[in-house]
Amino acid sequence: MPNSSNSIKPSNLIKDQQIIDNPWQIIAKDAEFSIETAGDHLLLPLATWLQHAEQLKNSKTIGVWLDSDESPEPLQALCQSIPVIAINFPVFADGRGYSYARTLRDYYAYTGDLRAIGDVLHDQMYFYKRCGFSSYLIREDANAEKALAGLNDFSANYQVGSDQANPDTPIFQKR
Amino acid sequence: MYIYDQYDRQIINERVNQFRGQTDRFLAGELSETEFLPLRLQNGLYIQRLAPMLRVAVPYGLYNTAQLRKLAHIARHYDKGYIHVSTRQNFQLNWPRLEDVPDILEELATVEMHAVQTSGNCIRNTTTDQYAGVAIDEIEDPRPWCELIRQWSTFHPEFALLPRKFKIAVCATEEDRAAFKFHDIGVELVHNDEGHTRFHVHVGGGLGRTPVISQLIKKDLHWQHLITYLEAVLRVYNQLGRRDNKYKARIKILVKAMGPEAFAERVDQEWQHIKGDENTLTEEAVARVQAFFAPQDYDVLDDSSCNRELASQRLESNDFGRWLDKNVQPHKQDGYAIVNLALKPTGIAPGDITDLQMEAIADLADQYSGGLLRNTHQQNIVLADVKKADLFALWQRCDALNIATPNLGHLSDPICCPGGDYCALANAKSIPIAEAIQRQFDDIDYLYDLGPIDLNISGCMNACGHHHVGHIGILGVDKKGREFYQISLGGNMGREASIAKILGPSFSPEEVPTVIEKVLDVFVKQRQPEEQFIDTYRRVGIDPFKEYVYA
CATH class of the missing domain: 3.90.480.20 (Sulfite Reductase Hemoprotein; domain 2)
Incomplete structure (x- = not known):
């Protein structure tokens, strides 16, 4: 379960190569949710979001988060207008989320903000970026300033990725 | 061989810097043991029984003399003056200091070497025939394809944290010397009727706890789709492979659970999305890499x-x-x-x-x-x-130089993992068992009379010594705190792949040479003219061996 974030603590959210305020609140899977009384800047668990998909699919202020065992497949036809889709890494060594990210970007043409949440750390930043993530909620106890540097560990790539800022061609095509 | 250009150099130098930073942060306490573990593993660095072990990548087993001299220098200055050739064609240093590893990597980078992805749950070094490019039974040189796979798999952002390690082998010969049926993916190169390169893709083979022969899931794949097809296989595995139990996490378990047809279908679905994308190989890209492996200028000789x-x-x-x-x-x-x-x-x-x-x-x-x-x-x-x-x-x-023992392919030329003398995973020592057998069977004429026998020895279930595919396999096991050895017979690595059967209850280390002798006695008694050990075994089965050994 990702840590709930709130705006009182200093932000650990990285986007566009900088640390920014994080108004987004992650709603736990077992939390009560009522669409009538819901506030803004919420990230709902996939099951909850799907229950209200018709009302939410064009919402500018409510997003969704996927756990590591939840494929983005149910979002295929619905995701285009979702402002934020977050993918949870319960432990950083669980790499399923990388494939989910690429599926959203490359197959479903999702162009909104794709966010890595959970056990998100410095040493995986470059891989997140290359798989199409565009924002990163660094684990609470980790240093977001230092993690920023991880986005630029490499300056060339052998294979094509889903990097949004810098769509690349594989090296073999450039040579 | 393949020579680095500015991109390869840049990537490897950036990797050295990255790993230096990671090591510094670990030593400064900013990275926990758990967080550092996969990072160091993806750089081939294990913490072993007595010291760290560093595995240096040798892409598809090929290297030059400048690299070998550099390794000799590293062995001398950072280690105890020797190095180990591993069963995946790599080199291993047994005693480097953790603090020295960034410097070692920097030295390796000067000769275009590295330790990238030699361990960890990622795509490992791609292996192939050690006689690639010069073998008489070769369809086409497999090394350009290995190099293209190497480049694609190096720092692949999506496949750095797979459920488990992932090994690819390429076979391009009539006789299989790459054991491609025992790899997560075995790429079998063929030529179609027009002489064009195609690949049969086999998936889900492996050794370890559960030895499995791979399944053919794609026939006649056009060469230009090699990379995108591999990517589709990995994408399915990354999402569906089990992560709850590391002993059930290899792709072989997934392929078995889904069934090869359903797995192949799922891969095909993924592949349709990416088939023809930017990773699709072009003639120019392949030709560029093939040029590095062009035959040397041979003299015309009679x-x-x-x-x-x-x-x-x-x-x-x-x-x-x-x-x-x-x-x-x-x-x-x-x-x-x-x-x-x-x-x-x-x-x-x-x-x-x-x-x-x-x-x-x-x-x-x-x-x-x-x-x-x-x-x-x-x-x-x-x-x-x-x-x-x-x-x-x-x-x-x-x-x-003591490197001319004429025993290749015979009983005294075993495959043997480092075992309990070095490895933290081992249940038992393997090196002394190899030595005891070599000493027992030191009569070269007797060994020749026996003919080719693959003797494979592993110190634990992880099977680095490939015991499942030895004609004679030996596996070290722990029995109430004592080292015992399980003998198996009838494994085979080649195209007629087979997994060895366990002979029966295990033996103490002292008994092993005598047991091997009894196995060989049965073979000598049962064999027909021109039969090799494996042929006789296949004809008579395990029972005559069992009866005599346990009589």
């Missing part, structure tokens, strides 16, 4: 006169004749031969060589074989382009 000369040299020395018969293989070019340097003299850990031997071997490769070498998965070294006219002189030099 093969029969070379052979006459060898025949007369045989008469001068029986030992040379034996070496020629056992350790030298035919070469596709007239007047040339392939030479195996034998790294299994009795009393030395199989696959170990010293810094001085490495430098001497580098000299031999420069003088006799175009400055290139290959590691074999049988843990020997190959000089692939030796003129037949040089064989006698080369043999004399090898003999003086």
Whole structure:
């Protein structure tokens, strides 16, 4: 379960190569949710979001988060207008989320903000970026300033990725 | 061989910096043990029983003499003066200090070497035939394809944290020397009726706790789709492979659970999304890589006169004749031969060589074989382009270096993991077992009479010594705190792949040589003319062996 974030603590959210305020609140899977009384800047668990998909699919202020065992497949036809889709890494060594990210970007043409949440750390930043993530909620106890540097560990790539800022061609095509 | 350009150099240098930073942060306490673990593993760094172990990548087993000399220097300055040839064609240093590893990587980078993805749950070094490019039974040189796979899989952002390790082998010969049916993916190169390159893709083979022969899931894949198809396989595995139990996390378990047809269908669905994308290979890209592996400028030589000369040299020395018969293989070019340097003299850990031997071997490769070498998965070294006219002189030099034991493919040339002497995973030692068997069977004429026998020894279920696919396999097990050894028979690595059957209850280390002797007695008694051990075993089955050994 990702840590709930709130705006009182200093932000650990990285986007566009900088640390920014994080108004987004992650709603736990077992939390009560009522669409009538819901506030803004919420990230709902996939099951909850799907229950209200018709009302939410064009919402500018409510997003969704996927756990590591939840494929983005149910979002295929619905995701285009979702402002934020977050993918949870319960432990950083669980790499399923990388494939989910690429599926959203490359197959479903999702162009909104794709966010890595959970056990998100410095040493995986470059891989997140290359798989199409565009924002990163660094684990609470980790240093977001230092993690920023991880986005630029490499300056060339052998294979094509889903990097949004810098769509690349594989090296073999450039040579 | 493949030479780095500015991109390769840049990536490897950036990797050295990245790992230096990670090591510094670990030593400063900013990275926890758990967080550092996969990072160091993806750099080939294990924490072993006595010291760290660093595995250096040798892409598809091929390297040059500058690299070997650099490794000798590293073995001398950062380690205890020797290095180990692993069963995946890599090199391993047994005693580096963690603090020195960034410096070692920096030194390796100067000769275009690294330790990237030699361990960890990622795509490992792609392996192939140690005789690639010179084998007489080769359809096409597999190394350009291996190199293209290497580049694609290096720092692949999506596949750095797979459910488990992932190994790819490429086979392009009639006789399989890459054990492609025992890999997560075995890429089998074929030519279609028009002579165009195609691949049969086999998935879900492996050794370890659950040995499995792979399943063919794609026939006649066009070469230009090789990378996108591999990517589709990995994408399915990354999402569906089990992560709840590391012993059930390899792709072989997933393929078995889904069934090969359903797995193939799922891969095809994924593939339709990416087929034809930017990772699709082009003729230019392939030709560029193939050019690095173009045959060297061979001299035009008269093969029969070379052979006459060898025949007369045989008469001068029986030992040379034996070496020629056992350790030298035919070469596709007239007047040339392939030479195996034998790294299994009795009393030395199989696959170990010293810094001085490495430098001497580098000299031999420069003088006799175009400055290139290959590691074999049988843990020997190959000089692939030796003129037949040089064989006698080369043999004399090898003999003086103790790397000319004429036993290739025989019982005293075992595959053997480092085992309990080094490895933290091992249940039992393997090196002393190899040595005890070598000592027991030191009569070379008897070994020749027995014919080729693959003896494979692993110190634990992880099967680094490939015991499941040895004609005779030995597995170290822990029995109430004591080391015991389980014997199995009938495994085979080649195209007629088979998994060995366990003979019965395990034995104490002292009993092992006697048990092997009894197994061989049964073979000698049962064999028919021209039969090798594996043939006899397949004909008579395990029962006669069982009855005699446990009588």
